[in-house]
Structures are given as structure tokens and as C-alpha cells.
Amino acid sequence: MAGNTFGHLFRISTFGESHGEAIGVIVDGCPAGLPIDLEFIQSELDKRRPGQSKITTQRKESDTVQILSGIFEGQSTGTPIALLIPNEDHRSKDYEHNKTVYRPSHADYTYDAKYGIRDHRGGGRSSARETAARVAAGAIAKLLLQHYGIGIFAHVSAVGTINAPNLAALPIAELLAQREENIVRCADPATANEMIEFIDSVRKDGDTVGGKISCIIHNCPPGLGEPVFDKLHADLGKAMLSINAVHGFEYGSGFSGSEMRGSAHNDIFLTDGAIPKTLTNFSGGIQGGISNGMEINFTVAFKPVATIMHNQQTVNAAGEAAEIKGKGRHDPCVVPRAVVIVEAMAALVLADQLLRNKSSRL
Ligand SMILES: Cc1cc2nc3c(=O)[nH]c(=O)nc-3n(C[C@H](O)[C@H](O)[C@H](O)COP(=O)(O)O)c2cc1C
């Protein structure tokens, strides 16, 4: 199995390479009768698109999505939905220099070690271009979740050591509006300006920098998630760690919870309301792998990506010493474009667990 499929009842398979004809996705298991807003799918892709600002890769892709099947008169038909995104601006000559030489910390060596054959053009299948297919599928999952009133919001909460303040007190609509006002997609305007300046200076140095994306899932009913292996946080963790360049995932109190005592960490139940709420939310909205009706929150850490415009020592396929310098168009920091990827992967997990939950009792 080539590991191209994700999900159980709401499933996706992606295909395509960064410098091939196109990339795309087949969405299987979407219930019939869901209104599919094509403009919404395209607007989601526009948020991930390369070439969108001075702080992203300058590759110019329109990422115009074509619907090949599964939608009739604006609604899902219950049959596989196939979505295609043609590649329009691949510049494969930028990769001639690493035909036999491995980029440190990219996937060149590991693909070669696994398959014995490697599409060196833009990293082939290992390129984050594949995430466009996930965003298109995630948009359909978001439409399904919206039908049940569930919403997802993510933003850039850190770039390098620049951290956004805690914005938990602000309403989602305000956070969303503030996030969309700046090119780094941080919901705090002052921090956003600082982040943009920093990424731009790193880019001018020919270097890269990492960052964090924080995500909340609101109005999620209690009961989603399987109790043993496919715990909701385990599925979210796998989904996030499957995104290129992700090196960390934490939910609720995360790593800082390990420094607390139970007496401070327990989320005490409140008694007002039919669905019990809790005074605090160190559990991040999930207990025993199952949503408890509180806001689900998690943070994803991205590394500084591999391709830098500096000379670096490396090896070639024969194991001989070589030197390499990045060429072409690359992201100095991936988080501005990855916000919508995080939301899409979260939507795919939630849509899948929503459908699975429908068969959990009579
Ligand atoms: C939105 C996005 C854009 C990316 N752009 C680049 C890039 O321009 N150059 C690069 O070297 N890596 C980039 N990456 C990261 C590589 O795809 C990734 O590091 C590579 O596949 C190796 O996988 P790993 O870092 O998860 O081990 C990007 C990742 C994401 C999520």
C-alpha cells in the first residue's frame, strides 16, 4: 500500500506530483444531497495557493479546481467526487542540480532509499503541492460539518520566537476577519506585522524559519471519536503530522500539562445547562478519545523548511561528498499557507468521526 488514502467512512485518496500534469483527489463516502458550493472550494484553495504574497514561494499557480464527478445540479450524489487541479507553472530546470544529489532535510534520500527511483523535479510526490488536493477535499468536509453547525478556525500563532497573545476571549467572526486582513494569517494585527517583517528578513538572507498554527473546533457535539485506537486526538494528531514539515502536535494543555498537578489540571464540571460544560478546558475538548462538547483546541509546529539559498555539504546517490545550494522558488516560512491545510485536515477527521458516530448506538 502506498499510503495515499486517509479516513474510514469519509475517505480521500490523493494523486499527482508537483511537476507532473496535475494533482487531484477522490473523495469517497460523502453523503448524497449535500449542497456543494464550488466558489467556497475555490476560495479555500486560494488561501493555500503558491505565489500569493511576498512571503511565500513565487511559483504562480491559479490552482483552478475542476470537478470531474460526484456532483450533479449543485449537490453531492453519494458517488465518488473527483477533483483535479492542473499544474501550470512548474520550472523543472531548477531541480537539474539535485538529480543525483540529496537536499539535506528534504525527502530526496528517503524516497530513493524506499523506492529506488525518484522524481527529482520539485520533490515529486513529497512536495507540499500535494496539500492542494487535501484542501479541496477538506472544503467538502467543511461543508458537511457546516451542515451540522460545526466550525473550524486556525491561525498563525507563532513564527520563530514571535508569539501571538492568547486571543481566546475574542469571538470567532472577529478572529477570522482579523486573520484575513494580513498576509501571514495571524489574528493579532500587531504580531502579524512583526511576523511579516521577520519572514521577509529571513527570506532576504536566503534562509527559512518555522512556526506554529493553533486551531479550534467549535460547536462540536459530545460523542465524536472512537474509544480505543481511533481516538479523536489520535486521528487529529495523525492528520496534522501527515502534513509536510510538521514536527509537533499538542492538544489541550499539551506538553505544559505535564508540569501541573491534577488538582489544578482537572476540568471541573459546571451544572448550568443540559450538556455539562467545564470550568477550564485543559482536556482540549476531548476525554477518553471522545469529544466532550467543549471547544477542541490544538497547536501544530512546523519546522524551518529544507531548501535554503546557501551552500551546504551533502552527499550524492553514490554516497560521495557534494555541495548543494537551493535554487528556484521556495517558501521562507510555510505557516501562512498551511493555515488552511490544518483546517482541511481537521475537517476531514471530524467529518469521518461524525459519520462513524452515527453508527455508535440505536
Ligand atoms: C505549505 C507548505 C509549503 C512548503 N514549501 C516548501 C518549500 O518551498 N521548500 C521546501 O524545501 N520545503 C517546503 N515544504 C516542506 C517540504 O514539503 C517537506 O519538508 C518535505 O516534504 C520533507 O518532509 P518532512 O519535512 O515532513 O520530513 C513545504 C511544506 C508546506 C506544508
Ligand SMILES: C=C(O[C@@H]1CC(C(=O)O)=C[C@@H](OP(=O)(O)O)[C@H]1O)C(=O)O
Ligand atoms: C508548488 C507548491 O509549493 C512548493 C512546495 C515545495 C516543497 O518542497 O514542498 C517546494 C516548492 O516547489 P517548486 O520548486 O516545485 O515550485 C514550492 O513552490 C504548492 O504548494 O503548490
